[in-house]
Amino acid sequence: MxxxxxxxxxxxxxxxxxxxxxxxxxxxxxxTTENMAPHDLLIFEVTDKDTEGQFNFIRETxxxxxxxxxxxxxxxxxxxxxxxxxxxxxxxxxxxxLNLDDVQKALIKLQTVGSTGNITVSSTPSKExxxxxxxxxxxxxxxxxxxxNLARALCNPKTGKTVALxxxxxxxxxxxxxxxxxxxxxxxxxxxxxxxxLDSNFLMGTxxxxxxxxYVLPSPTSIIESFASGPxxxxxxxxxMRTMFDYVVIDGGQDLGELCKAIMKLADRVVVVTLLxxxxxxxxKRLRDTFLRLGYPSDDRVFIIANRVGKRxxxxxxxNAEQTTKKKIAWTVPNDFQxxxxxxxxxxxxxxxxxxxxxxRRISEIAAFFERQQVPEExxxxxxxxxxxx
Ligand SMILES: Nc1ncnc2c1ncn2[C@@H]1O[C@H](COP(=O)(O)OP(=O)(O)OP(=O)(O)O)[C@@H](O)[C@H]1O
Ligand SMILES: [Mg+2]
Numbered sequence: 001m002x003x004x005x006x007x008x009x010x011x012x013x014x015x016x017x018x019x020x021x022x023x024x025x026x027x028x029x030x031x032t033t034e035n036m037a038p039h040d041l042l043i044f045e046v047t048d049k050d051t052e053g054q055f056n057f058i059r060e061t062x063x064x065x066x067x068x069x070x071x072x073x074x075x076x077x078x079x080x081x082x083x084x085x086x087x088x089x090x091x092x093x094x095x096x097x098l099n100l101d102d103v104q105k106a107l108i109k110l111q112t113v114g115s116t117g118n119i120t121v122s123s124t125p126s127k128e129x130x131x132x133x134x135x136x137x138x139x140x141x142x143x144x145x146x147x148x149n150l151a152r153a154l155c156n157p158k159t160g161k162t163v164a165l166x167x168x169x170x171x172x173x174x175x176x177x178x179x180x181x182x183x184x185x186x187x188x189x190x191x192x193x194x195x196x197x198l199d200s201n202f203l204m205g206t207x208x209x210x211x212x213x214x215y216v217l218p219s220p221t222s223i224i225e226s227f228a229s230g231p232x233x234x235x236x237x238x239x240x241m242r243t244m245f246d247y248v249v250i251d252g253g254q255d256l257g258e259l260c261k262a263i264m265k266l267a268d269r270v271v272v273v274t275l276l277x278x279x280x281x282x283x284x285k286r287l288r289d290t291f292l293r294l295g296y297p298s299d300d301r302v303f304i305i306a307n308r309v310g311k312r313x314x315x316x317x318x319x320n321a322e323q324t325t326k327k328k329i330a331w332t333v334p335n336d337f338q339x340x341x342x343x344x345x346x347x348x349x350x351x352x353x354x355x356x357x358x359x360x361r362r363i364s365e366i367a368a369f370f371e372r373q374q375v376p377e378e379x380x381x382x383x384x385x386x387x388x389x390x
Contacts, residue, residue, distance in 0.1 A: 002028070003028055004030070004040035004041055005031075005039040005040050005041070006030070006039060006043060007031075007032050007033070007035070007041070007042050007043070008023070009042065009045065010044075011045050012045060015045065015097070018098055018100060019043060019098070019103070022103060022104060022107075023043075026108070028107075029107060036066075037066075038066050038068075039067050039068075040067070040069060041067065041068065041069045041071065042058070042066075042070050043070075043073065044058055044070065044071070044072055044073070045072075045075075045096075046072055046073070046074040046081060046085050047074070047075075048076045048078060051084065055084055062089075069091050069110060070088070070089070070091055071106065072088070072090040073093075073096055074094075074095065074096060075096035075097075077205065082202060082205040082206060083205075083206055086202075086206065091110070092106045093199065094106075094199075095199060095201050127162075127242065127243050127244060127245065128242065128243075129162075129241070129242040129246050129248055130246070130268045130370065131238055131241075131263070131268050132247060132248065132249045132268065132271060133264060133270045134249065134270075134271045134273060135252040135254065135255075135260070135270065135271070136252075136253060136254050136273045136274070137281075137284055137287070138274075138275075138283060139253075139254055141275050141307055141308075142275075142307040142340070143251060143253055143273045144174055144175065144178060144251050145344075146273050146307065146333065147165065147249055147251035148175060148178045148349060149350045149363045150271075150366060151163050151165040151214055152214060152349040152351050153360075153363050153366070154246075154247045154249065154371065155213050156367070157213070159371060162245045162247075163213075163214055163245060163247045163248075164207065164214075164216070164217060164241055164247070164249070165250075166241070167217070167218050167250075167251050168252045168259060168263070169219050169253035169255070170219055170220060171219070171220065171222070173218055173221070173251070175218055176216075176218050177344065178344055178347065178349075179210050179214075179216060179347060179348075179349070181208055181210070181216065181218070181347075186206045186217070186218070187219055187220045187221065188218075188219065188220070188237060189219075189220035190220070192230065192234070192237065200240060200244050203240060203241070204244065212349065230262075231258045231259055232262075234262050238263065239266070242266075250263060250267075261294070264294070264296055264297055267301070268301065269301050269303065269373070270291075270301055271303050271304075271305055272284060272287060272305070274304060274306055275306070275307060275315070276315035276318070277316060281316065281321055281324050281325055284304060284325040284327065285324070288326070288327060302327075303330040304325070304328070304330050305329075305330060305333055306321065306331070307332075308333070308335040309334060309335060310334060331365070332362075333359060333362050333366075334358045336359040339353065339354040339359060339360075340359065350363065
């Protein structure tokens with residue numbers, strides 16, 4: 001085992017004493033006080049004073065190669081500081097007061113893995129949230145409209161449920177526009193890229209909180225570089241989010257790649273948004289065939305929403321659609337261009353601008369259905385591939 005040198009830059013005296021003791025007692029590590037000498041690991045406490053100076057120091061230390069690895073610790077609660085800290089790319093991040101067990105595990109792990117370890121989810125699971133994956137049969141069918149407004153409807157002060165909304169539309173995610181999020185500072189790719197340990201406190205600090213109480217995690221707005229471990233990271237992120245929220249609603253857009261597959265595997269419910277026209281219905285059939293072939297999600301977890309259904313819209317009828325796809329249409333959502341468009345243009349949800357509209361009422365009914373399903377149904381889990389609608 002090679003001995004790694006550790007430089008501690010910790011302001012809080014109690015945490016400093018704890019870390020000195022821990023590092024000295026952990027095999028394979030030795031403390032150094034030599035600021036200038038290269039060291040293997042820098043453990044740095046980010047405080048809320050002169051954060052710019054602190055981040056400059058860290059950046060310089062890391063980019064000059066003076067330190068190989070970085071652990072950050074912080075008692076700061078300001079999301080801006082946490083976000084900046086995350087952007088710096090620490091290998092680990094620990095909240096103060098320290099959980100010494102976690103720090104020791106990280107030190108041991110650093111001895112055994114190279115420089116590109118996987119994310120470790122560290123959290124005390126407290127919830128068993130429902131992951132709802134909303135996907136569209138084509139672009140423009142209303143996937144984001146349904147995802148945003150369904151998430152909003154689930155986030156109901158009467159039930160007190162906590163809801164996270166996550167945008168998986170790479171590059172073209174529009175949830176920040178739908179919710180008038182002024183400057184979303186954080187996206188899930190950033191989390192994925194920069195940190196090896198996800199902690200629920202930390203993650204919570206980075207999510208955008210909408211006035212309605214919804215927590216939002218936008219998608220990256222620029223093309224992300226090599227993202228080989230993407231599905232892995234998304235899986236771990238979602239597993240953590242599930243312990244933090246009652247519902248995690250994902251706007252999956254039309255992506256059917258590896259990330260989508262990773263979400264499908266975990267999703268408790270998959271909602272397919274479609275229009276009642278032939279190309280979309282053909283895609284439902286294709287999706288179903290794919291799900292059956294892959295073995296997930298099981299058919300009884302898949303719900304079809306026919307969007308923009310109106311009397312004069314020239315749609316295929318619900319009955320014919322069900323015959324064509326061999327799958328029940330779980331709900332129809334009325335055509336309401338005015339309210340959906342106003343909502344987008346104002347950056348508000350339908351609940352805010354048209355609470356009594358038919359479309360909002362229908363989306364609330366859908367939310368109520370999923371609320372009733374929230375208790376884990378073992379029977380449903382066991383029913384397997386061929387569900388009630390086959
Ligand atoms: N029920 C509805 N009635 C009328 N118009 C609707 C309805 N749902 C959505 N729309 C309109 O359809 C357009 C596309 O909606 P939205 O952005 O939600 O679709 P999308 O499937 O997410 O699109 P994209 O593929 O661009 O992500 C918007 O102009 C929206 O106002
Ligand atoms: Mg969309």
